[in-house]
């Protein structure tokens with residue numbers, strides 16, 4: 131039986147002498163694995179289709195539940211992501227995040243589309259890399275069922291101004307008046323950055339311009355929150371110089 135799908139390569143692993151196993155995030159089936167036979171040989175015509183970030187239409191042959199790639203048509207290589215180490219690690223972090231949260235089956239479409247939008251933003255827009263990554267993580271967490279409440283104080287609903295606190299259990303900002311035990315003080319600009327990203331298209335974030343120190347704080351908060359909810363450390367973060 132043959133099947134077709136459009137997918138982004140999340141991860142590749144060497145398999146036997148000449149093969150690679152791919153973890154693909156597909157629009158049609160969510161996360162799937164597929165074997166790329168003979169792809170480590172110099173003569174392989176599939177080399178282009180086994181690079182992380184690569185977006186292709188793949189045709190598989192399936193037998194006893196295992197998929198083998200028969201052919202691939204390149205839709206977008208997102209090669210520009212490799213032009214700076216900041217873009218590269220931000221892209222890798224988004225792939226890792228997708229591995230963590232993308233379900234099997236077609237429930238993953240919202241996250242798939244967000245990942246595509248993020249890779250396109252990294253590659254082709256003037257949006258700051260760390261700002262785009264923060265927006266990806268904020269939106270991705272919402273899709274995964276861990277929505278952060280950052281547009282005002284979770285308790286009194288008023289805007290968070292002079293001093294800001296964050297409750298990691300609730301994933302929510304808290305104002306100075308309402309803050310209590312378990313709420314951690316954070317930089318109010320971090321809350322301002324996160325709330326400026328809510329509900330926005332990633333490619334349109336060119337007007338968001340916070341200092342890198344604040345971008346780093348927002349990213350550390352999002353990554354820490356992800357770790358608290360899943361127990362998983364997003365390892366590509368170490369390539370991003372996020373401070374502390």
Ligand SMILES: [Zn+2]
Pocket residue numbers: 283284285286287288304305306307308309
């Ligand atoms: Zn309050």
